Amino acid sequence: MxxxxxxxxxxxxxxxxxxxxxxxxxxxxxxxxxxxxxxxxxxxxxxxxxxxxxxxxxxxxxxxxxxxxxxxxxxxxxxxxxxxxxxxxxxxxxxxxxxxxxxxxADRGMVFQKYTLFPWLTVKKNVMFGLEVANKSKFDADREALQWLDIVGLEEYADLYPAQLSGGMQQRVAIARALANKPKVxxxxxxxxALDAQTRAKMQAYLLQIRRKIDxxxxxxxxxxxxxxxxxxxxxxxxxxxxxxxxxxxxxxxxxxxxxxxxxxxxxxxxxxxxxxxxxxxxxxxxxxxxxxxxxxxxx
Amino acid sequence: MSIKEEKWFRFGKGLSQKRVRGLTVASFILPLLIWSAISYLPLWQPEMEVVETGDTFYFEKGDRVDRETFRLENEKLTADGDVPMVGKRVNPVYFPAPHQVAKALYSAFVTEPRREGDPWFHESVAHSVRVVFWGFIISSIVGVPLGIMCGVFSFFSKLIEPFVEFFRYFPAPVFGALAVAILGINDAPKVAIIFIGTFFQQVLVIANTTRTVDFALVEAAQTLGAKPGRLLFKVVIPAVLPKLYMDMRILLGWAWTYLIVAEVVGTSTGISWFINQQAKYRMFENVYAAILVLGFIGLGTDMILGAIGRELFAWEDGKRSFFSRLMNKNKPTPAEA
CATH class of the missing domain: 3.40.50.300 (P-loop containing nucleotide triphosphate hydrolases)
Structure with a gap:
């Protein structure tokens, strides 16, 4: 070896x-x-x-x-x-x-292996969760959530429920949800x-892309x-x-x-x-x- | 090419919608058929109803006599050269035929009570529903929050559950006499029996259900900055609601089962009173009608609650509720990532 x-x-x-x-x-x-x-x-x-x-x-x-x-x-x-x-x-x-x-x-956002989107909230509301914790106005939270969904490429799915998304999409929303709080890390x-090999490769590419876009x-x-x-x-x-x-x-x-x-x-x-x-x-x-x-x- | 025929029996596999509907109907039709067969065919019918008295001194028209006695009496009458009785085979009075019960289902509601001041049938039914409703509501107001707290915090779980676990083994009816002594003879002790029968189970069931909430959701919320109050109201409770709702439907069924006991505590009231009263008058078709009404109310309530639940928790299957479908009409359908 x-x-x-x-x-x-x-x-x-x-x-x-x-x-x-x-x-x-x-x-x-x-x-x-x-x-x-x-x-x-x-x-x-x-x-x-x-x-x-x-x-x-x-x-x-x-x-x-x-x-x-x-x-x-x-x-x-x-x-x-x-x-x-x-x-x-x-x-x-x-x-x-x-x-x-x-x-x-919220300064240490986390993405888990398990799917942890709140199933009773729509995709957009999931991303808004942390923003609402941070006492942002409904209007601002809404707008920022859509921006983050845009960054992970899922803006058009904003009003769907997590159960309607594939595993890879759910993890992308989870990333957007964590990033929306502007964590330090x-x-x-x-x-x-938990993803299959193909989806995993796509997700790696997405992550590299997101990382290039934001600090x-x-x-x-x-x-x-x-x-x-x-x-x-x-x-x-x-x-x-x-x-x-x-x-x-x-x-x-x-x-x-x-x-x-x-x-x-x-x-x-x-x-x-x-x-x-x-x-x-x-x-x-x-x-x-x-x-x-x-x-x-x-x-x- | 003929379409391959669908098998009726397949391990762990579902059936087509059409068959499911058919079987659901059959599950009610079958018992009805058996009942009808026993009622209308000479399968059992152990008694004779006297149609013509002939020369007998012992029986009157409309009397029900078991077949052996009827035969002996007629033999005797024939031997003495008298006119024998004419009878037809019938079931005992406590086994009315479907059409009699069906008629009673209507007539029970429109028949004036025999004694003045007694409640009409619909008043009895309403009384029963009221007792169950209050017992269940009071139990839930205390039991659901307590159960959720037990499910969330070990402190409450360890402080409350051991005693509740012990208490639930006391059959609720044993508190009947006590309840009357403490709460008087009106509806209060009845509501108390329903409460005792429901509450202790409720705390334990809800606590266990709450513990099944995926803790990863709570952790995710924590990393999004949520503090305990928000974790409880915005994460744990929404997460547990669908199962909690299901539990409540089952618990409501249990509450119904305590109704009959509760109603004979103190003064007899409600459907139980009606049933006992009708049994005394030997109006058994009314007894069956009352029992059926109980069943209809139970099944009906559960079906309505089930439909409401599917609507409320449509997100579980990734569906939008009817209401939110109205709100956003033109949204994309999901596609693969």
Missing amino acids: MDIPNKLNLPSYKEQAPEVKERLDFIKSQPVVLEIDNLVKEFPTEEGVRRILNDVSFKVHKREFMSIIGPSGCGKSTLIRMLACLEDITDGLILLDTYPVTEPG LLMDEPFG ITIIFITHDLDEAVYLSDRVLVLKANPGEVQELVEVPVSRPRGPEQFLSPEFLTTKIHLEELIHPSVEESKDDFKVVKMVAVEAE
């Missing part, structure tokens, strides 16, 4: 083209939106306290797209739920614009995990390495038991991104590196890699 990049004559994932390096340096020079400082999460179990996350620290910069990946059970979902304050923090700090967060709020917890910082949980590399500026790799930061990988793939880049050397070498990080034992990873390939073939 270790020699795959060499065999394929791939560059190291650390090699960055000048414009990529420039962009990443620029991002890192931007103000820190979210700082996670020695975050710890423990759950009480029958065999005593189990530590899910151990001293996780990282910083997310303005307009950055950061993915978090890791083997199952590494606590990545717990981590993002803690960022939203949907889980209690055992120890450590979460600083949003330098202020510690203690309860859920958008938390996405495997948002495309937003995104933290994105996924178990799909292609997705992580395709979308992110940086990828935070966690290891399991307990969940700890393993590496913060800078993605050397240039922007704007497109599907043709899936086969570019920098894409492949990054993906292989992530693969190695997530499946450390060589024997195990060989098997897993085969499975991954089979799944990939099947998905196509």
